Amino acid sequence: MRNPLTEAFGIEYPIFAFSHCRDVVAAVTNAGGMGVLGALAFSPEELEQELTWIDEHVGGRPYGVDVVMPVKTLDRDAGIDDVSDIGAQLRSHISQDHWDYTDRILTEHGVDVAARDDGLEEGAGLGAGVLGWTAATGAPQIDIALSHDIALLASALGPPPKAAIDQAHEQGVKVAALIGRVEQAQRDVALGVDIIIAQGYEAGGHTGEVASMVLVPDVVDAVDVPVLAAGGIGGGRQMAAAMALGAAGVWTGSIWLTVAENGSSPVVTEKLLGATSTDTVRSRAYTGKPARQLRTAWTDAWEAPDSPGTLPMPLQFILNSYASQKMGATPPRELVGMPVGQIVSRMDQVRSTKQVVVDMVQEYVDVTERLTADLEG
Amino acid sequence: MRNPLTEAFGIEYPIFAFSHCRDVVAAVTNAGGMGVLGALAFSPEELEQELTWIDEHVGGRPYGVDVVMPVKTLDRDAGIDDVSDIGAQLRSHISQDHWDYTDRILTEHGVDVAARDDGLEEGAGLGAGVLGWTAATGAPQIDIALSHDIALLASALGPPPKAAIDQAHEQGVKVAALIGRVEQAQRDVALGVDIIIAQGYEAGGHTGEVASMVLVPDVVDAVDVPVLAAGGIGGGRQMAAAMALGAAGVWTGSIWLTVAENGSSPVVTEKLLGATSTDTVRSRAYTGKPARQLRTAWTDAWEAPDSPGTLPMPLQFILNSYASQKMGATPPRELVGMPVGQIVSRMDQVRSTKQVVVDMVQEYVDVTERLTADLEG
Missing domain, CATH: 3.20.20.70 (Aldolase class I)
Incomplete structure (x- = not known):
């Protein structure tokens, strides 16, 4: 060609x-x-x-x-430009309601939110993904x-x-x-x-x-x-x-x-291989901006009537990252998601x-x- | 070919x-x-x-x-099969809240809802469109x-x-x-x-x-x-x-x-010719089922936080038909819609x-x- x-x-x-x-x-x-x-x-x-x-x-x-x-x-809007302190500054914009709702979703799906606490104070939700x-x-x-x-x-x-x-x-x-x-x-x-x-x-x-x-x-x-x-x-x-x-x-x-x-995890690969074009949703539940991804109990929960609503980028992703840490290496299958398009049917x-x-x-x-x-x- | x-x-x-x-x-x-x-x-x-x-x-x-x-x-769910009386039967499923909200939308856009009342009791919202x-x-x-x-x-x-x-x-x-x-x-x-x-x-x-x-x-x-x-x-x-x-x-x-x-009306033709691919919305505001149409003050109102929510087909269309009658021959431009796809950009x-x-x-x-x-x- x-x-x-x-x-x-x-x-x-x-x-x-x-x-x-x-x-x-x-x-x-x-x-x-x-x-x-x-x-x-x-x-x-x-x-x-x-x-x-x-x-x-x-x-x-x-x-x-x-x-x-x-x-x-949000960091642009709020004028946050000091990288060394960016974690604490961003976290200060997340309401207790949002932390509580995140814990509630996790608990409802069998995650013991008290079991893993190491480093959450400083590091939670601040992987390179957020920083990027x-x-x-x-x-x-x-x-x-x-x-x-x-x-x-x-x-x-x-x-x-x-x-x-x-x-x-x-x-x-x-x-x-x-x-x-x-x-x-x-x-x-x-x-x-x-x-x-x-x-x-x-x-x-x-x-x-x-x-x-x-x-x-x-x-x-x-x-x-x-x-x-x-x-x-x-x-x-x-x-x-x-x-x-x-x-x-x-x-x-x-x-x-x-x-x-x-190198996707086995559960992600299995969910992707099994999904059809109607198993994705365009949702703010992952990053705070509309992103198409597998529909999961997580995306459903953030759309539910009692949801406090998603937070702006990058705060919503901090909640995701926090949830990932709490879930550890074997998260409940129904909460495992992945950004993917409708072509997942193929x-x-x-x-x-x-x-x-x-x-x-x-x-x-x-x-x-x-x-x-x-x-x- | x-x-x-x-x-x-x-x-x-x-x-x-x-x-x-x-x-x-x-x-x-x-x-x-x-x-x-x-x-x-x-x-x-x-x-x-x-x-x-x-x-x-x-x-x-x-x-x-x-x-x-x-x-x-709804008529199938409710077992309505007597055509002669179908209008009254369908209307009995529409709450006063929904009539009031419809009137409120119309009033906010300058429609005098008391001005046209002829035949509304029997005929409103029961054009062939609903019957079909x-x-x-x-x-x-x-x-x-x-x-x-x-x-x-x-x-x-x-x-x-x-x-x-x-x-x-x-x-x-x-x-x-x-x-x-x-x-x-x-x-x-x-x-x-x-x-x-x-x-x-x-x-x-x-x-x-x-x-x-x-x-x-x-x-x-x-x-x-x-x-x-x-x-x-x-x-x-x-x-x-x-x-x-x-x-x-x-x-x-x-x-x-x-x-x-x-034979579209001049205002519909003008709105269609001027619209781009982002001027449509997939909404239940027209018929009660998701339908892509021009985004209007009407579709926005039914998505608004204080909306009572859309009704199932064909009830929502009865509200549309009622609104059309109330608006008469020269409806407010911002309320004029039309089912159309994203190709409206072309x-x-x-x-x-x-x-x-x-x-x-x-x-x-x-x-x-x-x-x-x-x-x-």
Whole structure:
């Protein structure tokens, strides 16, 4: 396959794969696509290690890094910018009602909330995940990413800072931004973003309300940069649909959660393999912003009539992180969730990363040939 | 274009057009597609007239009729089957709180609710629209439809009764059913339905939560009958995407609301032409079941914290119909709504029905050729 995007990156297929797993990132890149590592879960030191590992395993083939740059979070609103003290400052914004409701959910599902208390005072809910969502801590990830030989810097929930875009361009790194509305695409292109990732309602993780079928062509027509289609893409038919809608390539995420190289826990893998397209929900229960995920007793509880309501990012995630610590290594199955898109319906067997790429490309070719044949009657 | 569906119906393009306007139905059929008249808004006598008019204007070319057969409505639950008295029986299930809240919404938007009272006691909210949604009154529409030379009997919200499916088949009429979940498609095919209309979240009117990008291939793989893709389709790129996903054709609806032949009011047309994909909402405020429509002060009011909550079908529509009567011929602009899909973003000019078909087909051909060219590099 050849189009401006495959030419620009020197890749065989315009398949971009978002994953938090370095093995998946490297395997997609080595299979002719472009792996993109989600940096959110890593501390600066860890991210440095992961990227060094990828550098060593892709033989100079292109890969990317994805950071999360929320335009609006509580720490920005409250002017919190002292990282050393950020935990206590954030926790001071969580009401006792919310802690109590969290304990109640856990207790109702058999978790002994008094059993695990180690380090909760200081550390609870302050994993790198939360820190990555604060303005004060997102920037170092960009610096580390740009110190490696990356081909793409992508950002979600908002564009990278202008200075980061400029620095990326100086180094020959393309910048992509993930959006859910046409106006966001126009805003980001005006800032200098090179590629727009138009993500539809059906996508996993943070996502908007416009479905890919409508969003993709609307964005393609509204901006003059290449557009990647995201949301609902797990196979070659969906890839062909995305390209038909005008996308220059596809941005995939969920589909990599059940590949052999991905290190999900057995219970998560089992739930993902068993889920259908109606087993996900777009909920604020995980991070405080609407994100599609498996529907669980946790997401149901935060939608229930007696829920105190979810908290803004990153406070809601602190409650999640607290709950994770309380649940320990064997959480109640009904509380185990995972951000994933409606395409989870297609995730019904474990394949190798390379096989997913090969299957997608083969089906894409078959579909294109079928469309042509139908046309010729 | 040629595929099993175009062969079966003897049509040039697998473009199915749902419309309440007979002119649109005839024009699509005459342009090489298949017009399908939505019967819901018509009394049996009116439906007879509309179909006679269509018979006289399509020169034997195929067209269809769409009926609504809700699986679950209050009148079914309550065992109401006496049509002569159905109005009073249904109204007895509406609480004073709901009438008061409706009056409050109207008053807040400047409607003098005391000004129009004629006939409200007997007739309010009991137009054919409500009757079409009750089990007792849906059946005659099928009888009338089958007394004309139709090629397709389609149903939404549930399959036609088994007897109607059998009668249709005896007359050589194909039966289609609109679904939003894989299990519904399997249920309907087991009943003898010939064609499944897989309608995604982005669609206008009553719709489910799974987006077309995921729903269509899932349904295609789950049933062994042709599948029409519905939801988010307004142009040739989307038609090509639908066919890439495995659909045998497309089912379109919203896009016909702004064609020259359609008789929308000037304010509705203006609002549709000005709306973007984020100006719709999936709400129970119109009929009591989730339906995508323009977001208005009315839909907002029923989602507001002090709302008494929407009522089950068909009671909520009775409140809508009551409000329409109270508002008269010039309703407040902010209360004027319309069921429409996210594709409303593409409805930015008035075209003739024929031109919409021609544009869709031309773009479809262009896209297919582009995909083939990209593949060959």
